[in-house]
Amino acid sequence: MSTSGPGPGPGAxxxxxxxxxxxxxxxxxxxxxxxxxxxxxxxxxxxETRVICTASVQxxxxxxxxxxxxxxxxxxxxxLPASTGERKQRDVSRGRPDGRTVEIQRLIGRSLRxxxxxxxxGERTVYVDCDVLQADGGTRCASITGGMVAxxxxxxxxMAEGALSALPLTSTVAAVSCGIVxxxxxxxxxxxxxxxxxxxxxVVMTGDGGLVEVQAxxxxxxxxxxxxxxxLALAAGGILxxxxxxxxxxxxxxxx
Numbered sequence: 001m002s003t004s005g006p007g008p009g010p011g012a013x014x015x016x017x018x019x020x021x022x023x024x025x026x027x028x029x030x031x032x033x034x035x036x037x038x039x040x041x042x043x044x045x046x047x048e049t050r051v052i053c054t055a056s057v058q059x060x061x062x063x064x065x066x067x068x069x070x071x072x073x074x075x076x077x078x079x080l081p082a083s084t085g086e087r088k089q090r091d092v093s094r095g096r097p098d099g100r101t102v103e104i105q106r107l108i109g110r111s112l113r114x115x116x117x118x119x120x121x122g123e124r125t126v127y128v129d130c131d132v133l134q135a136d137g138g139t140r141c142a143s144i145t146g147g148m149v150a151x152x153x154x155x156x157x158x159m160a161e162g163a164l165s166a167l168p169l170t171s172t173v174a175a176v177s178c179g180i181v182x183x184x185x186x187x188x189x190x191x192x193x194x195x196x197x198x199x200x201x202x203v204v205m206t207g208d209g210g211l212v213e214v215q216a217x218x219x220x221x222x223x224x225x226x227x228x229x230x231x232l233a234l235a236a237g238g239i240l241x242x243x244x245x246x247x248x249x250x251x252x253x254x255x256x
Contacts, residue, residue, distance in 0.1 A: 006174040007196075009238070012078070013188065016186070016190075017047060017192075018047070018127060018191050019247055022184055022185060022187065022234075023187050023237060023238075024050075024187060024188070024189060025046070025238050025241055025242075026046050026047030026048075026188055027191065027244055028044075028045060028046050028242070029045045029245075030042050030043070030045075030086060030145075030146060030149055030197055030222055030245055030246065030248075031043040031048045031129070031249075032149060032153060032250065032252060032253035033153065033165075033168045033253045034108045034195035035050060035052065035054050038054035038056055039054075039055050039057045039126075039153075039154040039157055039158070040055040040102075040150040040151060040152065040153030040154030040155070040156070040157060040192070041053065041054040041055065041147075041153065042146045042147075042149040042150045042153070043146070043148030044142050044143075044145060044149070045137055046138055046142045046145075046188070047135045047137075047138075047188075047196065048134060048136035049092055049134060049135055049137060049142050049190075050132070050133040050134045050142075051132050051133065051139060051142045051143050051146055052130070052131045052133060052146075052178065053128065053129055053130050053131075053146035053147045053149065053150040054125070054128070054145060054150055054176035054191055055128050055129075055147070055150040055151045055153065056126070056127045056128075056129070056154075057110055057124055057126050057158065057206075058125045058126075059123070059124055060123065060124070060125060061124065061125050062125070064200075064236075065123070066124070066187045067102070069119065069122065069123060070119065070121070070122075070123070070124045071121030071122055071124045071125065071126070071144045071168070071196070071208060072113075072124075072126070072129070073109065073116050073121075073126045073151070074114050074125065074127060075105050075106075075108035075109040075112060075127075075128040075129070075143075075147065076105050076108050076109055076127065076129050076130070077101055077105040077130045077132075077140070077143055078091060078097075078101065078129075078130075078131050078132065079101075079130075079131075079132040079133075079135060079139070080131060080133055081109050082131060083132045083134050083135045085091065088169055093160050097205060101218060104139075104140045104143070105130075107148055107202075107204075108130060108140065108143050108144050109128075109138075109142060110212075110213065111141075111144045111147075111173050111175065111212050111213060112144070112147055112148065112151055112173060113170040114206070114212045115148075115169055115206060115207075115212075116151075116168055116169060116170070116190050116204070117164075117169060117170055118168070119168075120164070120166055120168035120240050121164070121168040122164075126151060126154060127196045128150060128151060130143035130147055131148070131202070135179065136152065136190050136191045137189050137190040137191040137193065137194045138176070138177045138188060138189065138190070138194075140175070140202060141176050141177050141202055141204075141215065144173060144175035144204060145174045145175055145176075145242050145245075146225075148172055150245060151169075151251060152167075152169070152172070152237075152246075152250050153250060153253055155166070155168060155169065156164070156250070160226060171207045171208055171210070172206065172207035172243065172246060173205070173206055173207070173212055174204075174205060174207075174239045174242040174243055175192070175202060175203060175204040175205070175206060175242075176188055176202075176235050176238040176239055176242060177189045177200065177203075178200075178201050178203065178231045178234045179193065179197035179198075179199050179200035179201055179203050179231070180197060180199040180223075180231070181193050181196060181197045181198065182198075183198070183230055185227060185230040185234055186234070187234040187237070187238045197219060198218065198219055198221050199216065199217065199219065199221075199223050199227065199231070200216070200217055200219070201214065201216035201217070201219050201235070202214075202216075203209075203231070203232065203235035203239070203240050204214040205235065205239045205244070207243055208209070209236065211232075214232070216228065216231070235249040243252075
């Protein structure tokens with residue numbers, strides 16, 4: 001959206017994509033079972049950001065867990081070459097993932113592991129792969145939110161096949177971005193907002209409202225405690241909506 005004349009003054013709500021208010025998410029959708037060959041999968045769309053999340057189960061664990069009776073969940077993240085418009089070189093071409101990729105996939109793994117009952121999972125490893133088809137801000141948050149759906153569907157399939165007697169989850173998890181742009185706290189930043197934000201944050205919460213992780217960075221001005229509280233309140237409201245979307249996606253997908 002373009003405007004003529006001077007931009008909004010400090011504290012004025014900037015024009016946002018989709019005509020949103022400061023506390024509104026972009027249009028969102030989750031298509032469960034998007035990849036039929038995966039144990040669990042989902043295509044998540046948040047505005048123009050789209051991520052394929054798959055969960056694959058292996059009947060073994062890392063060596064350091066062997067014989068413990070406990071399972072493991074890990075994540076990998078990647079952006080397809082055309083996901084940002086300007087071609088991004090594949091990690092395999094460079095021989096290793098870049099620092100941003102490693103940091104994001106560790107965040108995804110930590111977030112999902114925070115709600116898994118590893119004893120109930122048994123000696124299995126679940127690999128959650130998040131591949132960004134198109135990026136317009138919030139890819140790590142979309143990956144966590146969609147990855148949770150893929151994980152739930154994988155566990156539901158294992159239960160349907162008799163491999164698990166109970167769902168090995170203590171809760172669910174979802175994530176959303178927020179930040180301060182032009183002095184105004186905003187929910188769910190797109191790329192344009194994120195690139196100009198004075199503060200940007202990623203908030204991961206459980207289904208019962210517990211904080212799993214908060215990543216907040218002040219780019220130009222220090223983040224005040226009052227603004228942090230504002231951002232957390234925005235995030236909590238957005239995650240309630242994301243939880244409802246996750247629940248609907250899981251309920252509408254039959255295992256198998």
